[in-house]
Amino acid sequence: MADSPSLTVAELKTLDSGRPFAALLLVRKVTPKTASNGNAFLSIEFGDRSGSFSATVFNDHPSFDRLAQLAEGSVLQVDGKVESYQGRFSPRLGAIAVIPDEQLESSDALANLVEVPPEDPTEMWQEFGEFIESIQHEELRLTVRSVFEEIGEQFRTAPAAIAMHHAYRYGLLEHTLHMARAAKALLPLYREVDPDLAMAGILVHDTGKVIEYEGALGARRSRKGILQGHVVLGYQLARKAGLRARLDEDRLERLEHIVLSHQGEPAWGAAAWAATPEAVFVSMIDNLDAKMGMVQRALRTTAESESFSERLHGLSTSLLTTPLPAARSEQME
Numbered sequence: 001m002a003d004s005p006s007l008t009v010a011e012l013k014t015l016d017s018g019r020p021f022a023a024l025l026l027v028r029k030v031t032p033k034t035a036s037n038g039n040a041f042l043s044i045e046f047g048d049r050s051g052s053f054s055a056t057v058f059n060d061h062p063s064f065d066r067l068a069q070l071a072e073g074s075v076l077q078v079d080g081k082v083e084s085y086q087g088r089f090s091p092r093l094g095a096i097a098v099i100p101d102e103q104l105e106s107s108d109a110l111a112n113l114v115e116v117p118p119e120d121p122t123e124m125w126q127e128f129g130e131f132i133e134s135i136q137h138e139e140l141r142l143t144v145r146s147v148f149e150e151i152g153e154q155f156r157t158a159p160a161a162i163a164m165h166h167a168y169r170y171g172l173l174e175h176t177l178h179m180a181r182a183a184k185a186l187l188p189l190y191r192e193v194d195p196d197l198a199m200a201g202i203l204v205h206d207t208g209k210v211i212e213y214e215g216a217l218g219a220r221r222s223r224k225g226i227l228q229g230h231v232v233l234g235y236q237l238a239r240k241a242g243l244r245a246r247l248d249e250d251r252l253e254r255l256e257h258i259v260l261s262h263q264g265e266p267a268w269g270a271a272a273w274a275a276t277p278e279a280v281f282v283s284m285i286d287n288l289d290a291k292m293g294m295v296q297r298a299l300r301t302t303a304e305s306e307s308f309s310e311r312l313h314g315l316s317t318s319l320l321t322t323p324l325p326a327a328r329s330e331q332m333e
Contacts, residue, residue, distance in 0.1 A: 006077075008112065010050035013089050013303045015082045021091070024099070026113045027074045028052060030067065042067055046078070049115045051301035053089050053310070055080075063096045072220040075099040075113060088310050115168035118300065124170070124177050125156050131180045132203060137196040142245035143255070144200050147207055147237050154210040171293075172209055176202065178289045183281070190281060197251065198278045201258030204241075205282060208234030208259075231271050234259045258282050295319060 006024045007015075015021060025046040033041055042057040044067065057067055070076075079094040117124075132148065135141040148155060158172040179202045187195045211233045212225030224233060238259050242252040254276055261279045263270035264287055274280045291314060298309035298319045308318040 008050040009046070009048050009053060010301070010303065012082065012091070013051070013053070014305065017082050017084060019082045020079070021082060022077070022079050024048070024113065025076050025078050027070050027072055027076060029072055030070055032068060046076075047115065048113050050112075051115075053091075055091055055093055056085070057093055061093065063093075066098075067096070070098075117168070117170050117174040119174065121156065121170045121173065124173050128173060128177050128180070128203075131177070131184075131199065135196045135199055137200075137251075139242075139245050139247040140196050140200045140251060140255070143238070143242045143247050143252075144203050146241035146244055147204050150241070151207060151210045151237065155207060158210050158213060172206060175289055175293060176206060178293070179205075179282075179285050182285050182289060186281075186285070190277070192277045193281045194278055197254055197258075198281050200255055201262070201278055201282045202285065204234065204238050204255070205259055205262040205286065206230065206234065207237050208232065229269060231260055231263060231269055235271070254278060262286050291315060 007021055008023070009025070012021055012023060026048055027044060028047050029045040031043045031045075033043055035041055040059045042064070043054055044057060045052055045054050047053070057064060061067070075098070077097040077099055079096075080091045081094065082089075083092050084090055132141065132144050135144060156173055157169055159168055180199065183198055183202055187193060187198065208230030212221060212228075212230035214220060214222040214225075235256050238255055239252065242255060247255070257272065257274075257276055258279045260271040261274040262283050264274070264283050266273070270283075274283045294312050294314050298312060299321055302309040302319075302321045307320065307322050309321050311318050
């Protein structure tokens with residue numbers, strides 16, 4: 001790797017426009033696009049543990065063809081110059097070198113590349129297990145337990161998405177655990193919702209993502225992920241576990257329906273519209289935590305010098321990140 005000091009994404013965003021930089025970056029997503037004049041260009045999302053940004057690479061860049069073929073999860077040594085576009089950090093890329101896996105593993109750089117949630121993963125996993133054991137209905141509890149006996153280690157470390165929300169190591173665990181916490185608080189308000197079925201649905205709703213995504217550093221969709229998608233893959237996991245646990249036919253169908261409908265709308269990837277009290281409940285909590293996950297990440301990754309985050313695609317806007325002023329009584333103390 002280059003001998004020049006390598007800056008983090010958070011450090012890059014504090015530099016003045018025009019400043020040169022060197023950085024070791026993880027490629028999270030490469031999207032080929034076509035400009036209005038017909039010329040091809042790439043929109044590339046880069047990141048490390050401190051944050052992420054997108055850069056545009058036009059087809060006259062000397063590394064355009066190589067970048068277009070990059071696998072998501074590749075690591076690059078990037079030289080460039082700080083620039084912005086429409087108020088958004090969007091540097092101009094210069095020299096680029098792909099870092100081989102074996103070179104990464106023999107350095108200390110790996111820990112700085114992989115973003116992780118602020119909570120301790122071991123403690124999250126322990127609390128997650130407690131939510132499984134809190135399910136009172138025996139066959140439902142055995143069904144959920146069976147799913148995680150099969151995929152537990154993969155689930156524990158997996159991201160929840162490629163780019164939209166909780167898109168980092170342990171993100172799937174964090175997202176599902178936050179949903180379980182929200183459900184525990186909200187269930188007393190909705191007596192029509194069966195608490196065991198809703199909790200079981202929450203815990204297994206995104207399990208298909210451990211098959212949909214692959215790659216240790218950056219999530220990319222697998223063959224099955226492209227051909228079937230996590231909704232169908234999760235349905236298959238839940239059905240197999242339910243049959244193994246001898247879950248009654250009615251509950252199994254309702255659990256399968258939660259998995260199939262949790263995306264909310266067919267246009268968003270749902271296989272069906274939510275049509276039971278539990279499915280509606282789970283779908284709404286999933287949407288809530290996905291959006292609040294975007295908010296939480298923007299708050300912890302946006303530079304203190306910035307009043308707004310970069311535009312968040314899932315919210316269709318930038319987020320105001322400056323803290324709320326202290327209450328009057330607090331100011332007077």
